[in-house]
Amino acid sequence: MTVKETARKYRRVIVLAVLVMLGIAAAVYWNTSREAPPAYREVIAARGDLEVTILSTGVVQPKNRLEIKPPVAGRADEVLVAEGQVVKKGQILAWMSSTERAALIDAARAKGPDEVKRWQDIYRATPVLAPINGTVILRNIEPGQTFTGNDAVLVMSDLLTVKAQVDETDIAQIRLRQPAHIALDAYPDRPFAGRVDQIAYDAKTVNNVTTYEVDVLPEKTPTFMRSGMTANVSFVAELRQNALLVPSDAVKSRDDHLYVLLPSTRANGAPTEREVKTGVSDGKRTEVLEGVTEGEKLLVLRVGAGTHTDTASSPLMPFGRKKK
Numbered sequence: 001m002t003v004k005e006t007a008r009k010y011r012r013v014i015v016l017a018v019l020v021m022l023g024i025a026a027a028v029y030w031n032t033s034r035e036a037p038p039a040y041r042e043v044i045a046a047r048g049d050l051e052v053t054i055l056s057t058g059v060v061q062p063k064n065r066l067e068i069k070p071p072v073a074g075r076a077d078e079v080l081v082a083e084g085q086v087v088k089k090g091q092i093l094a095w096m097s098s099t100e101r102a103a104l105i106d107a108a109r110a111k112g113p114d115e116v117k118r119w120q121d122i123y124r125a126t127p128v129l130a131p132i133n134g135t136v137i138l139r140n141i142e143p144g145q146t147f148t149g150n151d152a153v154l155v156m157s158d159l160l161t162v163k164a165q166v167d168e169t170d171i172a173q174i175r176l177r178q179p180a181h182i183a184l185d186a187y188p189d190r191p192f193a194g195r196v197d198q199i200a201y202d203a204k205t206v207n208n209v210t211t212y213e214v215d216v217l218p219e220k221t222p223t224f225m226r227s228g229m230t231a232n233v234s235f236v237a238e239l240r241q242n243a244l245l246v247p248s249d250a251v252k253s254r255d256d257h258l259y260v261l262l263p264s265t266r267a268n269g270a271p272t273e274r275e276v277k278t279g280v281s282d283g284k285r286t287e288v289l290e291g292v293t294e295g296e297k298l299l300v301l302r303v304g305a306g307t308h309t310d311t312a313s314s315p316l317m318p319f320g321r322k323k324k
Helices: 003-033 099-109 113-122
Strands: 040-044 046-062 065-068 074-079 092-098 126-129 134-139 154-157 160-167 179-184 187-206 209-218 230-247 252-254 257-262 272-275 277-281 285-290 297-301
Touching: 046 209, 046 277, 046 285, 074 099, 092 099, 099 113, 160 187, 160 230, 179 209, 230 277, 257 297
Parallel strands: none
Antiparallel strands: 040 297, 046 160, 046 230, 065 154, 074 092, 092 126, 134 154, 160 209, 179 187, 179 230, 187 209, 230 285, 252 257, 257 272, 277 285
């Protein structure tokens, strides 16, 4: 075999190997690029209650915080209340002596108990009264302690409220007496009900975010609620009772129309589309007003299934695919 014949043989082998490799690559590409047929799961339209909420955070604070200051400087003779104690308006919280009375009583003690009693009857101690019905949230004085007229010896609050910060984009959905759910960070498993008591007219801007302060009063103040606690508030923006509900990912959008998929009446047939009219949604479930009947079966595309050409998306799910 000549050199030319040998070279020609090697070239044929190389060309053949390249063609085989190209064929293998084409087959692999074809197999991997083929799309699996769409897989669906069935869901049923059922009636239930739907609650749409607006989430916010806040801090527990007294609605009215009153500092009780003595009219004159002096000394505390007796303190009758403790922190957390509920008192009524006009109730005696403490007895105090002015600086002059305290000096006279101290001088009388040098002369014996009878002299002390005589001066106590002549120059009686001054009571400190509760100005409102409420709770003593701070006690700054102990018997025998002196104070000035500027010292707050006791602090009271009438009601504890949650001051929530609501984004300006949501404030239009907040109204007076609106129900809300309150959960304290310290007691997350013990939520309780509340209602909107006041909506601020003046906004606050923090980190370029404009918010409004909304006061939420508990329907019944729990015993474990304390001033300064952090709270999560869910305002009930919409409430639908006995509404016809479907999973939000069952509702698709295309060309500004909403539709759902129904099982085909033929074996192995493609699903059929039906246009629907929807109401409110909480992100997981959606209210259907027209187009679906109670108990009807719908199809939902399984995650990861479907074709690349599927351009429909759920307008009610934050992770729905957008139209191309």
